[in-house]
Amino acid sequence: MSDVRNENNLVDIKNLKQYFNVNVGFFKSKPLKAVDDVSFSIKRGETLGLVGESGCGKTTVGRTILNLYKPTSGEIWYDGKLIKSPESIKEFRKKATMVFQDPYSSLNPRMTVSDIIAEPLDIHNMYKTKEERRDRVLQLMEYVGLNSEHASRYAHEFSGGQRQRIGIARSLAVNPEFIVCDEPVSALDVSIQAQVINMFDELQEKLGLTYLFIAHDLLVVRHISDRIAVMYLGKMVELADAETIYNRPLHPYSISLLSAVPVPDPKIARANKRVVLKGDIPSPLNAPSGCPFRTRCPYAKEDCALSMPQFKEVEKGHFVACHHIEDVNA
Amino acid sequence: MENKMFSAQVDLDDFMPASDKEKEYMVQMRPSTTFFKDGVKRLLKNKVATVCFFIIVIITLAAIIIPIVWPYSYDQMLGMTPGKPVDNSFNNLAPFKYGRSEMRRIANGETVIPHIFGTDAQGRDYFIRVVYGTRISLAVGFFASIIVLIIGMTVGSVAGYCGGAVDLVIMRIVDIIYSLPDMLMVILLSSVLKVVMEGALDGTVLAKIGSNIISLFIVFGVLYWVSMARLIRGQILSLREQEYVLAARAAGAPGKWIILKHLIPNCFSVIIISTALQIPSAIFTESYLSFLGLGVNAPMPSLGSLASDALNGITSYPYRLIIPAIVISLIVLSLNLFGDGLRDAFDPKLNA
Numbered sequence: 001m002s003d004v005r006n007e008n009n010l011v012d013i014k015n016l017k018q019y020f021n022v023n024v025g026f027f028k029s030k031p032l033k034a035v036d037d038v039s040f041s042i043k044r045g046e047t048l049g050l051v052g053e054s055g056c057g058k059t060t061v062g063r064t065i066l067n068l069y070k071p072t073s074g075e076i077w078y079d080g081k082l083i084k085s086p087e088s089i090k091e092f093r094k095k096a097t098m099v100f101q102d103p104y105s106s107l108n109p110r111m112t113v114s115d116i117i118a119e120p121l122d123i124h125n126m127y128k129t130k131e132e133r134r135d136r137v138l139q140l141m142e143y144v145g146l147n148s149e150h151a152s153r154y155a156h157e158f159s160g161g162q163r164q165r166i167g168i169a170r171s172l173a174v175n176p177e178f179i180v181c182d183e184p185v186s187a188l189d190v191s192i193q194a195q196v197i198n199m200f201d202e203l204q205e206k207l208g209l210t211y212l213f214i215a216h217d218l219l220v221v222r223h224i225s226d227r228i229a230v231m232y233l234g235k236m237v238e239l240a241d242a243e244t245i246y247n248r249p250l251h252p253y254s255i256s257l258l259s260a261v262p263v264p265d266p267k268i269a270r271a272n273k274r275v276v277l278k279g280d281i282p283s284p285l286n287a288p289s290g291c292p293f294r295t296r297c298p299y300a301k302e303d304c305a306l307s308m309p310q311f312k313e314v315e316k317g318h319f320v321a322c323h324h325i326e327d328v329n330a
Numbered sequence: 331m332e333n334k335m336f337s338a339q340v341d342l343d344d345f346m347p348a349s350d351k352e353k354e355y356m357v358q359m360r361p362s363t364t365f366f367k368d369g370v371k372r373l374l375k376n377k378v379a380t381v382c383f384f385i386i387v388i389i390t391l392a393a394i395i396i397p398i399v400w401p402y403s404y405d406q407m408l409g410m411t412p413g414k415p416v417d418n419s420f421n422n423l424a425p426f427k428y429g430r431s432e433m434r435r436i437a438n439g440e441t442v443i444p445h446i447f448g449t450d451a452q453g454r455d456y457f458i459r460v461v462y463g464t465r466i467s468l469a470v471g472f473f474a475s476i477i478v479l480i481i482g483m484t485v486g487s488v489a490g491y492c493g494g495a496v497d498l499v500i501m502r503i504v505d506i507i508y509s510l511p512d513m514l515m516v517i518l519l520s521s522v523l524k525v526v527m528e529g530a531l532d533g534t535v536l537a538k539i540g541s542n543i544i545s546l547f548i549v550f551g552v553l554y555w556v557s558m559a560r561l562i563r564g565q566i567l568s569l570r571e572q573e574y575v576l577a578a579r580a581a582g583a584p585g586k587w588i589i590l591k592h593l594i595p596n597c598f599s600v601i602i603i604s605t606a607l608q609i610p611s612a613i614f615t616e617s618y619l620s621f622l623g624l625g626v627n628a629p630m631p632s633l634g635s636l637a638s639d640a641l642n643g644i645t646s647y648p649y650r651l652i653i654p655a656i657v658i659s660l661i662v663l664s665l666n667l668f669g670d671g672l673r674d675a676f677d678p679k680l681n682a
Contacts, residue, residue, distance in 0.1 A: 063576075066580055068576060068579055068580055089582075090582060093580070093581060093582035094582075097580060097581065098577070098580045100573045100576070100577060101573070102573055105572050105573045105574065106572075106573035106574050106576075106577050107574055108574040108591075108592055108595075108596070109596070110592075110595040110596055110598075111591075111595075119577075119578065119581060119583075119591075120581035120582070123578075123581050123582050123583050123587065124581075124582065167577075170577065170581075174581070
């Protein structure tokens with residue numbers, strides 16, 4: 001990616017790496033490369049969807065951006081500032097928040113809804129009087145469509161969708177600009193998913209939010225995202241506009257991933273060719289050399305084992321990491 | 331309405347749209363209950379635990395109030411009146427018997443409070459000694475448990491939350507203390523502390539409590555926090571992986587905030603239960619230490635030392651051993667059963 005900073009970018013991630021040490025046997029540990037050299041930017045006001053199969057490092061990317069894990073290396077730039085020093089992280093926490101996947105474990109069962117929603121306000125001392133705090137909580141509950149009578153209740157009294165709304169209200173409490181949504185709808189059933197996703201859309205419009213939307217449901221991502229990034233085994237393999245990715249994916253992994261999306265019309269579904277990959281995703285502990293996808297890639301050649309393909313811009317705004325794009329799309 | 335074949339025979343005129351008022355009437359909000367209220371409700375359903383709770387309350391109130399209103403005191407030898415020869419008729423009185431001077435007062439028409447459990451070899455009212463001993467034992471049990479709770483909770487939550495090297499060092503210290511034979515350590519520590527503290531306490535408030543009880547507290551503080559620390563560390567290790575902890579960290583909460591606001595409130599049930607079960611074990615330890623002569627200082631009774639003293643006259647006065655033994659058993663049993671009831675009521679895993 002170009003080093004010239006774009007004024008429109010809210011978040012710039014440069015060569016982000018996140019390795020975890022995993023114990024293998026006594027006194028021996030091995031790095032697990034959860035995220036390996038990932039670079040991308042998120043434009044102000046857009047929704048970037050991040051997809052990939054389980055264990056490919058999507059969640060780790062989201063959490064590392066928010067500095068919940070200290071990155072092994074790489075830089076996170078937010079609004080032109082490097083997020084590294086404790087002060088910058090502290091400021092950053094008021095601007096970037098997170099919505100979690102599991103609405104059951106992400107709310108403390110010992111706290112009332114109003115305490116949960118106001119927790120970020122309490123932490124940052126963002127109110128002067130009790131009334132101010134209460135008013136803000138009621139306002140947030142109204143944003144997410146919760147009844148104000150629910151403020152003094154406990155989280156276990158709510159359904160999954162309502163709990164997720166509480167989680168979203170909490171993430172909005174500090175008036176953030178950027179929200180990392182870590183599979184916010186995957187634990188909900190389909191009718192509730194639609195409600196929550198539309199709410200995300202409405203909130204974005206109303207509050208001018210920027211989302212990093214992590215999910216593995218491709219249709220959900222397509223619906224909400226402006227651009228989509230595809231990850232495989234800790235690396236980003238493709239990044240483009242949502243429609244481009246859906247209509248003309250270039251990386252063999254994206255092609256296979258998208259061919260798995262169910263289509264409602266059986267006629268079209270029958271006509272579509274399903275690209276089935278052989279084998280399983282390799283363990284990130286022993287990732288293949290060179291291109292991580294070569295072990296399952298139908299187009300793999302010798303040079304794929306030698307070097308990791310660069311993540312390069314093949315068309316305007318369409319980034320792909322593959323040595324043989326021409327062969328794939330011939 | 332005439333009967334039609336394939337009809338449900340329902341008169342549609344019976345169905346009216348509900349008015350807003352009626353709709354409102356139908357909406358029933360379940361009253362909000364807290365975790366604590368739920369637990370208390372379940373606890374009250376458990377009859378054994380409720381009875382035990384009342385026994386504990388009655389014994390505690392008795393131990394506090396009776397020494398204030400009772401005319402005799404625990405160290406008053408009834409046969410000794412200044413300026414008069416010792417009246418031996420007060421020694422070793424059987425229950426509800428009176429000494430010589432008291433007989434005279436009764437003959438004169440005065441009322442004399444009876445010695446319900448008789449008197450001991452020095453002519454001291456045995457009932458008040460048992461009550462006072464209960465007071466001491468309960469106080470020791472209660473305060474020792476609080477000391478254990480505070481130390482164990484602090485160390486355990488820090489070890490559990492910080493993890494890594496901090497956890498490793500703390501838990502190895504815990505392992506070392508755990509591996510010491512605790513009865514031997516208690517006896518050694520209290521006999522050493524007894525000598526060390528003897529002189530140091532003179533003239534301070536603590537002197538009244540006695541060096542032995544203080545050393546008992548120290549022994550508890552040093553030795554018995556380990557199991558509490560382990561328990562809480564284990565709880566916190568699993569709780570800190572919860573997403574709400576991550577959410578608090580994402581909001582920028584410092585470690586202290588997370589421990590106090592999220593982790594400790596969520597292991598409250600474990601803390602309450604193990605403290606309730608710690609009290610009887612502390613009472614028990616105090617009793618056997620007193621029984622071995624390492625407990626409370628001489629004139630002051632405790633249930634253990636009363637039982638120990640009673641051994642001398644066990645053939646003639648067996649009730650002097652039986653009474654404190656029953657009181658110890660009653661307290662320990664009630665607290666244990668109450669603790670069990672608390673666990674059943676508050677353990678979230680058992681909740682349906």
